[in-house]
Amino acid sequence: GVVEACLLHMLKRRAAGFLRTDKVAALFTKVGKTCAVAGDVCRKVQELQQQVESRKNQPNGQEPLKRQGSTTSKTPVLTPQAIKHIWVRTALIEKVLDKIVQYIVDNCSKYYEKEALLADPVCGPILASLLVGPCALEYTKLKTADHYWTDPSADELVQRHRIHGVHGRQDSPSKRPALGIRKRHSSGSMSEDRFAASAREYVESLHQNSRTHLLYGKNNVLVQPKDDLEAIPGYLSLHQSAESLTLKWTPNQLMNGTLGDSE
Numbered sequence: 001g002v003v004e005a006c007l008l009h010m011l012k013r014r015a016a017g018f019l020r021t022d023k024v025a026a027l028f029t030k031v032g033k034t035c036a037v038a039g040d041v042c043r044k045v046q047e048l049q050q051q052v053e054s055r056k057n058q059p060n061g062q063e064p065l066k067r068q069g070s071t072t073s074k075t076p077v078l079t080p081q082a083i084k085h086i087w088v089r090t091a092l093i094e095k096v097l098d099k100i101v102q103y104i105v106d107n108c109s110k111y112y113e114k115e116a117l118l119a120d121p122v123c124g125p126i127l128a129s130l131l132v133g134p135c136a137l138e139y140t141k142l143k144t145a146d147h148y149w150t151d152p153s154a155d156e157l158v159q160r161h162r163i164h165g166v167h168g169r170q171d172s173p174s175k176r177p178a179l180g181i182r183k184r185h186s187s188g189s190m191s192e193d194r195f196a197a198s199a200r201e202y203v204e205s206l207h208q209n210s211r212t213h214l215l216y217g218k219n220n221v222l223v224q225p226k227d228d229l230e231a232i233p234g235y236l237s238l239h240q241s242a243e244s245l246t247l248k249w250t251p252n253q254l255m256n257g258t259l260g261d262s263e
Contacts, residue, residue, distance in 0.1 A: 003088045003097070006127055007104070010116035027111065028087045028100075035103045037096045045090050052083060093139045098131035212239040212246065223249055 004024055011023060015030055025045075032039035082089055091097035104111060105124040118124040214237060221236035234251040 001085060003101075003127075003131070004085060006117050007088070007101075009118070010113040012111055012113060015111040024087045027104075028091075030111070031100065031104060034107075035100065038091075038100045038103065041087070041091045041094060041096060041100065044094065045086055048078065048086060048090065052078060092131075092134060095135045098128055098135045101131055102128040212241045214238075215240050215245075220252070221249065 007027060008023055011027065015027060028038055028045070029042055032042040078086070088097060091100055101118075102125075105118050105128050108116065108119040108124060112119045118127065216238040217235065218237075219235050220233045222231040222233055224231045232251050234249050234254075237248045239246045239248065
């Protein structure tokens with residue numbers, strides 16, 4: 001939606017089409033006549049629109065849409081929101097949106113007024129550059145508004161590790177302070193070290209999800225849960241969501257999946 005707003009900013013009437021209500025479609029169609037990449041996107045969008053129309057005519061509407069993966073494997077099931085932004089969305093999934101926007105910026109005088117965003121010598125190229133990153137991603141599964149991720153508890157994250165790996169040793173491969181003295185079950189091979197390190201990185205990465213932004217993280221932050229207990233080192237992180245700031249702290253032993261029977 002944001003990209004569409006940029007593309008529509010001060011678009012010339014003749015570029016948008018006098019009688020067309022979908023100005024983004026008119027722009028892509030016009031650009032597609034001289035830009036081969038945009039022309040390919042136009043053909044793919046037309047195929048998707050035909051599938052949507054055939055779905056409407058089917059008694060069981062979901063089936064034709066599920067089969068579209070055979071035509072374009074990167075395209076998931078289309079929602080009403082996806083259909084609304086089908087032009088920009090298809091170019092993004094096909095990893096060519098940045099190239100199309102760059103082409104429009106290079107030829108902005110054909111399509112835009114002088115005061116338009118894409119006609120600006122600074123803002124236009126910046127927008128095209130910002131789209132390089134999103135176009136490098138594989139959109140195999142797209143989230144919908146009713147399918148948010150949640151941030152699981154540290155205990156749940158550790159359990160996920162134990163499902164997918166063998167934990168032969170119970171201490172950390174690094175020199176972090178431990179909660180208690182534990183025996184080493186083996187001399188410790190390099191493969192075990194690598195596995196423990198990758199497991200720890202996986203747990204730490206899951207502290208940031210789609211709804212919160214990780215502002216700050218620091219390891220070996222000491223917390224004293226009770227007066228009669230020793231201070232425990234752990235991983236401290238500060239997260240920002242739309243409504244609030246959240247401070248999280250997880251013991252190092254739990255981050256490493258080696259807490260055992262300790263409380």
